[in-house]
Amino acid sequence: MTEQRPLILISNDDGITAPGLRVLVEEMSQIGEVIVVAPDKPQSAMGHAITVSLPLRLKRNFIFEGVEAYECSGTPADCVKLALDKVCKRRPDIMVSGINHGPNYSINVIYSGTMSAAVEAAVDGVQAIGFSLCDFSHEANFEYSRPHIKHIVETILKNPLPYGTLLNVNMPKTDQIKGLRICRQAGAKYAENFDERKDPSGNTYYWMTGKFINLDAEDNDTDLWAVENGFVSVVPTKFDLTSHGVMQHLKNIL
Amino acid sequence: MTEQRPLILISNDDGITAPGLRVLVEEMSQIGEVIVVAPDKPQSAMGHAITVSLPLRLKRNFIFEGVEAYECSGTPADCVKLALDKVCKRRPDIMVSGINHGPNYSINVIYSGTMSAAVEAAVDGVQAIGFSLCDFSHEANFEYSRPHIKHIVETILKNPLPYGTLLNVNMPKTDQIKGLRICRQAGAKYAENFDERKDPSGNTYYWMTGKFINLDAEDNDTDLWAVENGFVSVVPTKFDLTSHGVMQHLKNIL
Numbered sequence: 001m002t003e004q005r006p007l008i009l010i011s012n013d014d015g016i017t018a019p020g021l022r023v024l025v026e027e028m029s030q031i032g033e034v035i036v037v038a039p040d041k042p043q044s045a046m047g048h049a050i051t052v053s054l055p056l057r058l059k060r061n062f063i064f065e066g067v068e069a070y071e072c073s074g075t076p077a078d079c080v081k082l083a084l085d086k087v088c089k090r091r092p093d094i095m096v097s098g099i100n101h102g103p104n105y106s107i108n109v110i111y112s113g114t115m116s117a118a119v120e121a122a123v124d125g126v127q128a129i130g131f132s133l134c135d136f137s138h139e140a141n142f143e144y145s146r147p148h149i150k151h152i153v154e155t156i157l158k159n160p161l162p163y164g165t166l167l168n169v170n171m172p173k174t175d176q177i178k179g180l181r182i183c184r185q186a187g188a189k190y191a192e193n194f195d196e197r198k199d200p201s202g203n204t205y206y207w208m209t210g211k212f213i214n215l216d217a218e219d220n221d222t223d224l225w226a227v228e229n230g231f232v233s234v235v236p237t238k239f240d241l242t243s244h245g246v247m248q249h250l251k252n253i254l
Numbered sequence: 255m256t257e258q259r260p261l262i263l264i265s266n267d268d269g270i271t272a273p274g275l276r277v278l279v280e281e282m283s284q285i286g287e288v289i290v291v292a293p294d295k296p297q298s299a300m301g302h303a304i305t306v307s308l309p310l311r312l313k314r315n316f317i318f319e320g321v322e323a324y325e326c327s328g329t330p331a332d333c334v335k336l337a338l339d340k341v342c343k344r345r346p347d348i349m350v351s352g353i354n355h356g357p358n359y360s361i362n363v364i365y366s367g368t369m370s371a372a373v374e375a376a377v378d379g380v381q382a383i384g385f386s387l388c389d390f391s392h393e394a395n396f397e398y399s400r401p402h403i404k405h406i407v408e409t410i411l412k413n414p415l416p417y418g419t420l421l422n423v424n425m426p427k428t429d430q431i432k433g434l435r436i437c438r439q440a441g442a443k444y445a446e447n448f449d450e451r452k453d454p455s456g457n458t459y460y461w462m463t464g465k466f467i468n469l470d471a472e473d474n475d476t477d478l479w480a481v482e483n484g485f486v487s488v489v490p491t492k493f494d495l496t497s498h499g500v501m502q503h504l505k506n507i508l
Contacts, residue, residue, distance in 0.1 A: 047302030047331070048364045055451070055459035077301070077365075082460060085446040107377060110302045110370075110493055111331075123361060123443045152508065159507045164441070165497045167504075182504045184496040187418070189377045192339040197309070205309035206336060234508060236500040239364055242438040243419045246490040250421075250436045253413045254406065254488060 006032035006093035006157055009083055009121065013043045013076045013100065013113025016061055016069065020099035020133065023142040025064050027149050028096060031157070035092070036061075036069035037083035039076060039113075044102075046113040048120075049075045058082055076117035084124055094157055095121035098131035099149070101140055105132075105170040105223035105233055106186040106214070115168055119239050122166035127156055129166060134227050135173040145171045148180065148232045161236070168235040172227040181231040186222035187215035260286035260347035260411055263337055263375065267297045267330045267354065267367025270315055270323070274353035274387065277396040279318050281403050282350060285411070289346070290315075290323035291337035293330060293367075298356075300367040302374075303329045312336055330371035338378055348411055349375035352385035353403070355394055359386075359424045359477035359487060360440040360468070369422055373493050376420035381410055383420060388481050389427040399425045402434065402486045415490070422489040426481040435485040440476035441469035 008028045012021045016038040028034050040059070057073040070087060072079045080095065100114040109115050118130040131149055133140055152169060161167070168185075171177070190210035199205055216222050226233035262282045266275045270292040282288050294313070311327040324341060326333045334349065354368040363369050372384040385403055387394055406423060415421070422439075425431070444464035453459055470476050480487035 042307075045304045045306050047300070047304070047370060049301040049303040050299045050365055050462065052299045052462055053296075055453075055461055056448075057457075057459055078462070081444075081446045081462065081464075082448060085448050086450070086460065107493065109495055110373065110377075111304055116301060116364075119364065123364075125443070155508055161500065165500045168495075180508055182501050182508065184498065184501070185494050187494070189379070190335075192335045194310075194336060194339050196340070199309075203311075205311055206340065207309055208304065208306055208332070208335065210335075234504060235495075236497040236504055237495045238497040239361065239495070240439050240441070241363055241422075241489075241491045241493070241495070243490040243492040244438065246415065246419045247436050247438070250488060250490055254409055254434055254436065 007090055008032045008034050009088060009092040009095040010034060010036045011038050011076055011079045011097050011117040013039065013046060015039050015042045016071045018101060019138065020101050020142060024096060024099050025067055027146055029067065031153060034067050035088060036064060036067060037072055037079045037087055039079060040071035040073055043075055043113045045111045046075045047111050048077055048116040050077045051075060056082060076113040077120045080117050080120040092126050094127040094153060096129050096131065096153060099142055099145060100132035101138065102136040103132055103134040103170050104130060104168060105227060106188040109168055109185060109237065118166050123239055125163060127160050129153065129156060129169060131169045133171045144175050144177055164238050164240055165236050168237045170223055170227050170233045172230050174230050176230060177232060178230040181226040181233055183223040183226050183233045183235050184221055185235050186224035189213050189215065261344055262286045262288050263342060263346040263349040264288060264290045265292050265330055265333045265351050265371040267293065267300060269293050269296045270325045272355060273392065274355050274396060278350060278353050279321055281400055283321065285407060288321050289342055290318060290321060291326055291333045291341055293333060294325035294327055297329055297367045299365050300329045301365050302331055302370040304331045305329060310336060330367040331374045334371050334374040346380050348381040348407060350383050350385065350407060353396055353399060354386035355392065356390040357386055357388040357424050358384060358422060359481060360442040363422055363439060363491065372420050377493055379417060381414050383407065383410065383423060385423045387425045398429050398431055418492050418494055419490050422491045424477055424481050424487045426484050428484050430484055431486060432484040435480040435487055437477040437480050437487045437489050438475055439489050440478035443467050443469065
């Protein structure tokens with residue numbers, strides 16, 4: 001009797017041609033059977049958008065040799081929904097998202113298409129991990145991330161997370177990774193400073209720009225601290241957003 | 255010396271012409287000075303998408319008599335970012351989002367543009383509340399919601415929430431509202447069932463459809479239970495997604 005290899009669903013938000021996705025496909029192919037359903041174009045900062053008012057397209061893609069892959073016209077969350085309903089012949093053992101070109105630590109998690117794909121899988125009850133490298137470059141060097149990704153995925157396959165939890169993994173841009181740290185999400189926000197310009201017709205338009213502000217700069221237990229100090233940060237992440245600690249206070253005042 | 259009225263920023267995800275927004279503008283105008291920055295078109299299910307690769311437009315809109323209002327080409331989160339950086343002359347005392355046409359209880363919170371607008375304000379340190387009526391109809395009757403909205407906003411203005419918390423308020427579709435309930439977010443998911451069709455050229459496309467599955471149907475402390483039983487549900491909601499309860503387990507296995 002042969003043991004079935006784990007089925008690993010992969011998506012991302014940088015689109016199916018992103019180098020980070022290829023690294024993930026290569027690493028996961030060593031662990032199990034891989035299916036890729038990824039956006040046909042970049043979908044960064046899409047948050048948890050889903051497409052309800054437009055039809056979706058799904059097209060076979062052959063850029064990964066020997067791997068079943070599809071490009072989808074929708075958002076990262078759409079990709080995972082379509083994959084689980086229409087593409088996967090059996091239930092995936094795990095879903096991995098990324099590797100994102102750029103960090104998704106701290107408050108970035110709420111804007112991240114990479115993480116929304118992983119959240120979507122987790123909500124459906126599939127083990128899920130989002131991977132990001134703290135380097136926005138298209139030519140980012142993912143080599144030093146490889147062993148950590150493999151270690152984390154193999155560990156979670158052996159020790160599944162309880163329903164309601166997934167992992168947000170961020171890897172520092174360094175060739176001297178010091179190890180893994182289990183962290184909490186750092187408090188942070190963006191101080192927006194929209195660039196106000198005039199178009200050729202004289203009408204005003206705005207480009208979003210902002211400054212990232214670390215609200216937990218004093219603490220060494222956050223994901224931000226970890227990657228800034230050369231560690232891979234692993235944040236257990238949930239989608240029950242209830243702030244239980246405030247419930248009694250609300251019962252008193254409302 | 256005259257006391258300054260509270261400044262109330264309003265947005266939504268159904269767009270600036272949505273009837274639910276008008277109700278919110280009417281109610282908030284009784285409490286304070288109102289500024290509206292809302293999407294120029296429907297942006298439902300946009301999650302926490304933000305617009306980083308396209309310019310944004312902002313246009314004065316005169317549909318609300320005596321109220322400073324703008325329509326924005328971006329997502330609900332974009333609207334709030336632009337409002338706080340470019341539109342508001344002083345810091346708003348509170349930001350309210352909605353009234354959404356349709357529920358944002360339970361897992362809907364992660365897809366909701368209404369809630370992402372409120373989350374965006376809360377991350378920036380502004381008191382924030384998302385309001386939704388459990389009725390998708392454009393002609394939904396918001397009359398019975400009015401006193402509850404006013405009560406909740408006035409209470410939070412007097413008793414601000416701690417940083418990191420906002421409110422997700424869902425109102426039942428009934429003329430017999432029984433009162434308010436402080437709740438937790440119900441566990442739920444969608445069982446997707448994409449409708450597969452052929453376009454006139456014979457190519458396949460998919461429409462998203464799904465069945466909502468309540469995973470906490472036995473419990474009476476959830477937002478789902480509350481609205482199904484005629485109560486307004488109030489869930490204290492946070493954007494620190496860390497699953498603190500799983501951290502020790504992860505330290506043991508990774």
